[in-house]
Amino acid sequence: MKxxxxxxxxxxxxxxxxxxxxxxxxxxRQAISKWETGESSPExxxxxxxxxxxxxxxxxxxxxxxxxxxPQPGYAPPTPPPPTWADQLPGLIGTLARRYGWLAGIYLxxxxxxxxxxxxxxxxxxxxxxxxxxxxxxxxxxxxNNPVALFGTVILVVGIILMVAGVILAxxxxxxxxx
Numbered sequence: 001m002k003x004x005x006x007x008x009x010x011x012x013x014x015x016x017x018x019x020x021x022x023x024x025x026x027x028x029r030q031a032i033s034k035w036e037t038g039e040s041s042p043e044x045x046x047x048x049x050x051x052x053x054x055x056x057x058x059x060x061x062x063x064x065x066x067x068x069x070x071p072q073p074g075y076a077p078p079t080p081p082p083p084t085w086a087d088q089l090p091g092l093i094g095t096l097a098r099r100y101g102w103l104a105g106i107y108l109x110x111x112x113x114x115x116x117x118x119x120x121x122x123x124x125x126x127x128x129x130x131x132x133x134x135x136x137x138x139x140x141x142x143x144x145n146n147p148v149a150l151f152g153t154v155i156l157v158v159g160i161i162l163m164v165a166g167v168i169l170a171x172x173x174x175x176x177x178x179x
Contacts, residue, residue: 001066004038010054010061011036025049098177105170112162115155122152 001009011021011032018032025032025046034040042050051058126149 008036102170102174105166108166109163112159116159119152119156
């Protein structure tokens with residue numbers, strides 16, 4: 001059975017008019033008529049829609065099999081996986097995000113390393129600076145309550161967190177979009 005005959009057979013079996021089928025597929029009634037008479041063939045992009053409307057597989061629709069070999073009415077063609085965030089980005093940007101998105105994790109690791117280095121240097125410099133200062137007990141309280149050392153510690157911790165998050169992000173994105 002040819003494709004044109006299958007389209008006509010499935011349309012009638014589904015109880016659809018040419019107009020109703022055309023509306024579901026997004027073409028004109030005349031296009032459906034031409035498909036059924038064999039004057040023209042559906043575009044490749046319309047074939048999955050036809051299979052979905054008729055509840056048959058695309059393989060069966062394109063094969064020479066007879067209607068008795070058609071899948072049961074409960075058959076639903078497999079649905080494609082939902083698009084990821086990278087698939088929704090336009091053209092080149094989406095391709096680059098899928099291919100090189102893991103580099104964002106590496107960038108995050110480098111930024112975290114910079115923060116950790118600055119925080120560590122701030123702690124080391126203030127600890128060394130105030131280790132020699134002892135102005136009648138004043139230096140000891142300054143060492144314990146040194147705001148620069150405290151701020152350096154906060155920056156150091158933030159840097160370590162960024163490095164860990166960067167490694168996790170890089171590994172996740174590399175595995176997710178691996179081909």
